[in-house]
Amino acid sequence: MSRSDSAVHLVRTGALTDTAPYAYAAATDAGARLVFAAGACPLDDAGATVAPGDIAAQARQCVANLLTALDAAGATIEDVAYTRVLVATTVREDLVTAWTVVHDAFGEHEVPSTLHGVTVLGYPDQLVEIEAVAALR
Template identity: 65%
Template structure:
């Protein structure tokens, strides 16, 4: 099934590794996901100190939550990637993993450096909104 999400390019703006906007048709069902955290099945934080591994675990968590809601990554209409660091290189490390996971579905995204996240040793969190055809 094709996604209800339509990515919108803004050719008049600087080239970016994501669409500047996205939309879904009237009647779409929106799914608002809690921040996907890098937690192991036992509730401990995965890969302490490793931005890339935590980003990958966040993507896995996001995919599992989307699946339960009847959606997948191509149904995501926007993301917010939170990285507990003031170093731009750490943000880029996490972003590269997230961006690769989404592939050609380069949704509008915001990448933020924050001072702290909610779990012990947590470095990355991904918030997302998805849209699927109305049911």
């Protein structure tokens, strides 16, 4: 559920299919402070990649790390206006696995998002990364 004081307004339209599990656009209030989160990676506190080979577990760690970064910037998940989810795979089902974790974490705050299958990510054994842009009043 979106906060009423959020600077982010999700945009839906009847002119596009309603089968996509996210808003097609997000608008922010004039003067909102933007927060650009670096790609959240599936790293533990020691910097090791968690759960090699497990896309869902890595996606959960990415979400947790994203929430920590947002909190440090004074933002919450409901301040997010856009995400990009990267998954090192050529298998569509792997994309769906990562997306399901992210979508569930965001709940009713279904921000516009892009889901990419990529060749490789930056850390050893890394399969998932999540980028985000948030807006604050």
